[in-house]
Amino acid sequence: MATATIPGYTYGTADVTPSPLSEEDLEKLKKAVLFDEEDEKYLRMAGEVLADQIEDVLDVWYGFVASHPHLVYYFTDGKGNASNEYLGAVRKRFGQWILDTCNRPYDKAWLDYAHEIGLRHHRSKKNQTDRVDSVPNINYRYLVAFIYPITATIKPFLAKKGHSPEEVDKMHQAWFKSVVMQVALWSYPYVKEGDF
Amino acid sequence: MATATIPGYTYGTADVTPSPLSEEDLEKLKKAVLFDEEDEKYLRMAGEVLADQIEDVLDVWYGFVASHPHLVYYFTDGKGNASNEYLGAVRKRFGQWILDTCNRPYDKAWLDYAHEIGLRHHRSKKNQTDRVDSVPNINYRYLVAFIYPITATIKPFLAKKGHSPEEVDKMHQAWFKSVVMQVALWSYPYVKEGDF
Numbered sequence: 001m002a003t004a005t006i007p008g009y010t011y012g013t014a015d016v017t018p019s020p021l022s023e024e025d026l027e028k029l030k031k032a033v034l035f036d037e038e039d040e041k042y043l044r045m046a047g048e049v050l051a052d053q054i055e056d057v058l059d060v061w062y063g064f065v066a067s068h069p070h071l072v073y074y075f076t077d078g079k080g081n082a083s084n085e086y087l088g089a090v091r092k093r094f095g096q097w098i099l100d101t102c103n104r105p106y107d108k109a110w111l112d113y114a115h116e117i118g119l120r121h122h123r124s125k126k127n128q129t130d131r132v133d134s135v136p137n138i139n140y141r142y143l144v145a146f147i148y149p150i151t152a153t154i155k156p157f158l159a160k161k162g163h164s165p166e167e168v169d170k171m172h173q174a175w176f177k178s179v180v181m182q183v184a185l186w187s188y189p190y191v192k193e194g195d196f
Numbered sequence: 197m198a199t200a201t202i203p204g205y206t207y208g209t210a211d212v213t214p215s216p217l218s219e220e221d222l223e224k225l226k227k228a229v230l231f232d233e234e235d236e237k238y239l240r241m242a243g244e245v246l247a248d249q250i251e252d253v254l255d256v257w258y259g260f261v262a263s264h265p266h267l268v269y270y271f272t273d274g275k276g277n278a279s280n281e282y283l284g285a286v287r288k289r290f291g292q293w294i295l296d297t298c299n300r301p302y303d304k305a306w307l308d309y310a311h312e313i314g315l316r317h318h319r320s321k322k323n324q325t326d327r328v329d330s331v332p333n334i335n336y337r338y339l340v341a342f343i344y345p346i347t348a349t350i351k352p353f354l355a356k357k358g359h360s361p362e363e364v365d366k367m368h369q370a371w372f373k374s375v376v377m378q379v380a381l382w383s384y385p386y387v388k389e390g391d392f
Contacts, residue, residue, distance in 0.1 A: 028266045032341035034348070070224045122391065140387045144380035145228035147343060148373050152230070177344050184340035187383075190391050191336045195318065 006092045008129040010116065011100065012109045017125075019108075019115035020188065026111050033181050039174035040106075046171040047102030049161045050154075054095040060153050062091065071142065078135045086132040101178050111185070118186035140190045147183055151176045202288045204325040206312070207296065208305045213321075215304075215311035216384065222307050229377050235370035236302075242367040243298030245357045246350075250291045256349050258287065267338065274331045282328040297374050307381070314382035336386045343379055347372045 010016050030036070050057065065071045075082045075090075097117070104110050119125040123137035154175055159168045188196055206212050226232070246253065261267045271278045271286075293313070300306050315321040319333035350371055355364045384392055 029337060029341055031264055032267060032338055033344040068227055071228060137391055140383060140392050141225060141380045142228055144340065144383060145225055145376060148229040148376045152369065152372075173348065176348075180341060180344045184337045187336060187340060190387050192386060192388055195333055195386050196336050 006096055007089060009093050009096055011113045016112045016116045017119055019111045021111060023108055029181055029184060033177040035177045039177055042170045042174040043102045043178065046158055046175055047099060049158055050098055050102060053157050054098055057098060057157055058091055058095055064149055074135060074138045076135060077133060083132050083134060086130050086134055089130040114182055114185035115188060118189050121186060122189040124189045143183055143186055147179055151179050202292055203285060205289050205292055207309045212308045212312045213315055215307045217307060219304055225377055225380060229373040231373045231377065235373055238366040238370040239298045239374065242354055242371055243295060245354055246294055246298060249353050250294055253294060253353055254287055254291055260345055270331060270334045272331060273329060279328050279330060282326050282330055285326040310378055310381035311384060314385050317382060318385035320385045339379055339382055343375055347375050
């Protein structure tokens with residue numbers, strides 16, 4: 001992973017805001033989405049399958065966002081002007097996020113970076129990483145909503161390398177669990193004190 | 197639907213707190229999860245398929261919750277004692293929720309009741325409907341987490357009435373979209389003012 005070349009990608013560094021959650025909290029969350037060692041195995045398989053398809057996946061996701069003004073809005077100045085600089089900077093990290101979802105151990109560093117990703121969607125830190133002048137907050141409802149397209153659209157890519165339907169389904173279920181878990185973690189900065 | 201016999205089920209009545217969202221907000225949310233008329237059609241089909249399997253579905257979901265102390269916790273007094281009265285009262289409405297998810301038009305009344313369901317998970321209104329003395333709030337992270345089990349476990353039930361694999365998948369995708377959309381709506385009372 002040529003991560004050193006991605007501006008604003010700070011995984012595992014001191015620039016990441018530590019998660020307020022414990023590793024025990026993470027274990028409980030894994031149980032709630034039925035995530036276990038088999039899912040880790042199939043996420044690694046998905047990582048191999050997706051490695052040379054990252055740009056194609058991002059084309060689908062960016063095409064989806066671009067086709068809906070109320071979604072591309074979060075990359076604009078609020079007056080209808082989307083920032084290509086901002087879209088491009090996020091895209092590099094989004095591609096790396098696919099690989100991290102598949103390949104990283106879900107440990108303290110991963111938990112911390114999930115928290116950092118949440119902060120960067122929320123008004124706490126949105127726009128700061130890329131030093132852009134965009135709308136101040138991504139409305140929370142769309143973080144949850146994106147669980148659907150991010151999960152549904154990945155399946156055809158998982159099926160492109162000749163794996164059996166059962167293997168494709170297991171990779172897909174592991175991906176689905178991980179996305180749900182990560183959106184739960186990204187919610188922290190949005191949720192009222194004590195309610196998370 | 198013998199809804200009159202379900203205590204605390206107030207769909208379409210003046211007892212429901214109106215949603216702060218507009219029907220235009222709902223249309224935008226539908227677009228974000230790719231929900232369209234075809235999904236409505238397949239949800240109706242799912243409603244027919246699930247109608248006589250509701251108790252079996254609830255057995256799976258309740259079995260899952262009961263097997264995890266950190267999940268059944270939300271039905272307890274906080275000291276390890278789960279309330280069977282509370283579990284039973286929620287169960288009747290949970291069964292009706294399956295039918296409503298499949299059969300109701302997603303209009304203003306549906307939007308309002310989704311908001312009401314969110315309030316009843318949150319400390320705003322938890323325990324009030326059933327007049328129980330339980331822990332004050334369902335931690336938000338588990339509302340998102342439950343998207344996975346509630347979606348994954350429904351599929352075998354959708355496949356039990358002889359529909360083609362393609363029909364089962366379309367029913368399942370429509371269900372998945374709806375659950376994601378509803379969890380987004382249920383989040384409202386948890387999210388900080390202006391961030392939803």
